[in-house]
Amino acid sequence: MINEVILLVEDNPDDEALAIRALTKSNVTNRIVVARDGVEALSLLFGEGDHSPITPAVILMDLKLPKMSGIETLAHIRANERTRGLPVVMLTTSDEEIDMIRSYDAGVNSYVRKPIDFAEFTSVTAQLGVYWLLLNRRPQAMTPIGN
């Protein structure tokens, strides 16, 4: 499981750096692949061009993304035979009711609000890491490949 990648979909470079820092601080050693928007995330997941598709252990996705929003991206992930079972966690700023409803309607596995307090954020990412990388079980067919 150490080899499994985490796909972080985040357009804000600050947030990206902070998320990576928080994950590292909470002893998550998995390789983190970053996509800057929904379209990039999908091309990584579906393996467009000469890239082979990646199968991350968990996708941490921001809600507000350029080009294609987090919820649209999620809908595409759920619509694809190979990726529909992948755990997707909305890791976002807002706790607006409408965002949560839309995310769950689109089939999100978890909705987590990023705290402003970095210490708190680190503890959140640590819990996410423990849960999705260690505790959570998935069938053999859906087990991610280390890539």
Place this chain on the structure above:
Amino acid sequence: MSAIIEYLFGAASFVPHGYCLLWRPDLVAIHAVSDFLIALSYFLIPFGIWYFARRRDDLVFKPVFFLFAAFILFCGITHLIALTTLWFPIYGAQGLVKAATAAISLASAYALWPTIPKALAIPGLSNLRKANEEMAEVVSEREALVAARTAELTAAYREMEAFAYSVAHDLRTPLRSINGFSDALAEEHGERLAAPGKQMVERIQQASLRMGKLIDDLLNMSRLTRTPIQVSEVNISELAETIIDDFRRDDPARTVKADIAPDIVVKCDPNLMRIALTHLLSNAWKFTAKRADAHIEFDCARSQGKNLFDIRDNGVGFDMAYASKLFVPFHRLHSETEFPGNGIGLAIAARIIHRHGGDISAEASLGKGTIVSFSL
């Protein structure tokens, strides 16, 4: 008796009217037929008037109508008698009937004249039609105004939604950077910072958290206006008890006497009311913190179909000079170091009470306590 009959119908001393016409058949005929037809018409007309006046409930001057009906009826009788006198000289009866007709005619004429100006003042059909048209115009103008206002409100509401959404997403993001990179700065480059420098970083972090809390409160406040009210029967007493119980659990060191009037049941939104009561009671709890004999009372009285509530405490109170600013969001009457909080509680409570169509006010005396009153 016989003298009266003789006077009325006695024919002995008179000749029939026909004699005056020398019994010329054409003259007798024209008098007889005309009197008969006039009498017939004069009997039919009052019947019509009487029927009309009885059926029209909204008829004004009804007595005048009935008077006219009687007047025409009597005229009919005089013509009938005139017809009779062509052959039978009952001039006594004729005189009497004429006298009665004269009386009733006079009464009708007397009643008619003062009625005319009043009747003129009653709008006619064309006046009514014109008034109706004007009214319809006003109504359609008002409707257009209402539609325009509604559109304006809807647009403003949408704008507020978009604004709140943008605040929820975009205003917090830089705060995370400020807090996160301050943390990284202290941790990774802390050795290059002297103690005051480290303190400054600490302050930056605290400020970012405070602003985060402010944004959250602002959003919660706007959310109160954006979510629709769902009313059900709520036991306010039980609600207040559970809120106070929560305070006791969170703050076991304090001894606070709480008197809550039992079994107050009110129709309101349970979630919103919980928020409002929590803010109001938490103020009472907070501002009695410096007293050993802290006392909170919650009462309800009914007046003019409204429930009037009082939340009373014996805390620090406030200067009534600032009472008007009490319900303004983020406006505080105490310093942050004296009592914690950011001044949103009462504003939120007031907004919830207002959304229920109620009113809220506060009264206090410095050092003696506060009474917050609200109606539902």
